[in-house]
Amino acid sequence: MRQSPKLRFCVQTHSLQDLQQPAVSSKVFIQRDYSSGTICKFQTKFPSELESRLDKQQFEETILALNNLYAEAEKLGGKSYLEGCLACLTAYTIFLCMETHYEKVLKKIARYIKDQNEKVYAPRGLLLTDPIERGLRVVEITIFEDRSIGSGR
Amino acid sequence: MSQIHHVSLDQHQHQHQQQHQQAGQYNQICTRSSSGSCAEGPEPSCPAHRTRTPRRKWQVFPGRNRFYCGGRIMMARQTGVFYLTLVLILLTSGLFFTFDCPFLASNLTPAIPAVGGVLFVFVMGMLFRASFTDPGVLPRATPDEAADLERQIDSAGCSRPPPRTREVLINGQTVKLKYCFTCKIFRPPRASHCSLCDNCVERFDHHCPWVGNCVGRRNYRFFYLFILSLSFLTIFIFAFVITHVILRSNRTGFLSALKDSPASVLEVVVCFFSVWSIVGLSGFHTYLISSNQTTNEDIKGSWSTKRGKDNFNPYSYGNILTNCCAALCGPLPPSLIDRRGLIQSDTPQTVSQSNGTGGGSYASTQLHSHMCDQDQCIQSTKFVLQAAATPLLHADPVVLAPLPGKTVTMGGPCAYLAPSQPSLPSCGGDVLALRDAAADSHCHHHLHHHHHHHHHHFVSPEETPCGTPQGVLPCPAHLHLHPHLPVPSPAALYDPASQDALHEDSVRGLVKLSSV
Secondary structure (H helix, E strand, C coil): CCCCHHHHHHHHCHHHHHHHHHCCEEEEEEECCCCCCEEEECCCCHHHCCCCCCCHHHHHHHHHHHHHHHHCCCCCCCHHHHHHHHHHHCCCHHCCCCCCCCHHHHHHHHHHHHHHHHHHHHHHHHHEECCCHHHEEEEEEECCEEEEECCCC | EEEEEHHHHHHCCCCCCCCCCCCCCCCCCCCCCCCCCCCCCCCCCCHHHHHCCCCCCHHHHCCCEEEECCCEEEECCCHCCCCCCCHHHHHHHHHHHHHHHHHHHHCCCCHHHHHHHHHHHHHHHHHHHHCCCCCEEEECCHHHHHHHHHHHHHHHHCCCHHHHEEEEEEEEEEEEEEEECCCCCCCCCECCCCCCCEEEEECCEEECCCCEEECCCCCCCHHHHHHHHHHHHHHHHHHHHHHHHHHHHHHHHHHHHHHHHCHHHHHHHHHHHHHHHHHHHHHHHHHHHCCCCHHHHHHHHHCCCCCCCCCCCCCCCCCCHHHHHHHHHCCCCCCCCCCCEEECCCCCCCCHHHHHHHHCCCHHHHHHHHHHHHHHHHHHHHHHHHHHHHHHHCCCCCCCCCCCCCCCCHHHHHHHHHCCCEEEEECCEEECCCCCHHHHHHHHHCCCHHHHHHHCCCCCCCCCCCCCCCCCCCCHCCCCCCCCCCCCHHHHHHCCCHHHHHHHHHHHHHHHHHHH
């Protein structure tokens, strides 16, 4: 623990979070891309706030992977029709024992995001939040203060 | 001693009061600035009583919905018409099965009640599914998101008011996305804000009072299947009741047939009026599904060619079959509002926002108490120096600024307090020693200029080792409670035995210190 921030905290805040985890410096929100309709797709435009932390290619790769996963979840095809018809015939009671295709893919997405956080984002002081926790509106990337550089706020 | 303590506390409670909301040992008293009287509104009792049972998200849902079964069932607020629907269906079907089916089963075929039964079960299932399912409510934006959007909106245009719409090109058609002021989001295409439920709903069709819920992306197929199966059921009942009456009247005459089964009259009347509306509605929705439109869009004429020659529906898949399959058999998206999730209170916030949100974690109370000690060091020093300097400078009672801290049981410090020893009890029973009365004048500023000057004026816990040259005893971290610590210089500054007023002031102040 550094010594001077304690006094600073005495003056400014008494937030325990400041001491427990690195302070959040800002959040970046990647908005939805509706150019293909109402399907879940996120913009691949690289936000300027991340320029110092992450390369563009890595970011695009993550977003494209997410987009593909969501496309897979919402895909209309033989499998989804079959599931839909079967569910209809059983008066949708089948979903009491089975989870929907969409839910299976959502779990896959959660695993992917966790994996990306561990491998790519956490070492750079960033955190990806699963879009499902934000109602599939945005991909929230939290930028943590990089104290080792000494640019404390 | 304790008497003095209580008196002092009463006298000062309305002067120096502060609010601190950490668990357990803190008394909650209101801030000086907000009101002169005691404890503030929301939680007048000690925060220690605020034991939290984990709350689920549906309990704090901002829309105007009703939840049942622990958040599993979600309906609109006005459910009266839904019960009417239920009663009508149950009544008519009940009468049919009770009065008409026995005759029909014995005279025609038992398949009639069987088919009727299956239809009835299907109708009820679809009705409940449509009524109780989340229609596709979009959760409202988090404060961070809303702030980010606001920033983008304000920075985008120099015109006033800033534009609250966005244009998107979808499959060659320009679609306007509107900003929802309630939910603080830009609505996705085809979403709309239901004023009755006060929610933005994805692929909003309409709010159906008969079903007691909005009809949106997630329950549209159930709604459609409900009205479709209900129209079949209505036609079925209508047809077979008529058959029943005709068969009876062939045997006994028309009027006696009606007398024998009076329920049939009621059923015929209900079914007759229902058929027109429900079959009509089914037909209308079949058209909507096949062209992949919502009721909302159709009523507004969003994709009508009357608006423009090039106006077309960008969401349609081109052919009727695909449109139908997509609407009815497509993948069912999960609920976005996570009704049964537990509320997490410890989300990381940006530094500027962290002031009010520290309620979440109590893990590092030790650290916090150390912070308290720190502040208390500052305050105690300030006070004591002032108290010590009082006979020299002025005789006014010393007033302390609000200070976060915790209450300490009073017996100890007062008992040990001797006027000649302004040793101050602090948070953990540690003792803060004074440095130099002459430094008093600087102390007035130390609250405001913590960062550089503190170490000139008083001992900071972690920065001073245990034996400083100027005879100052180190601060809390290094000491344990000792009632008779030898304290240097300030003792010589005044003779409290002869000055009761000063003694009282000191006691008051010191008591005050130990109460924070």
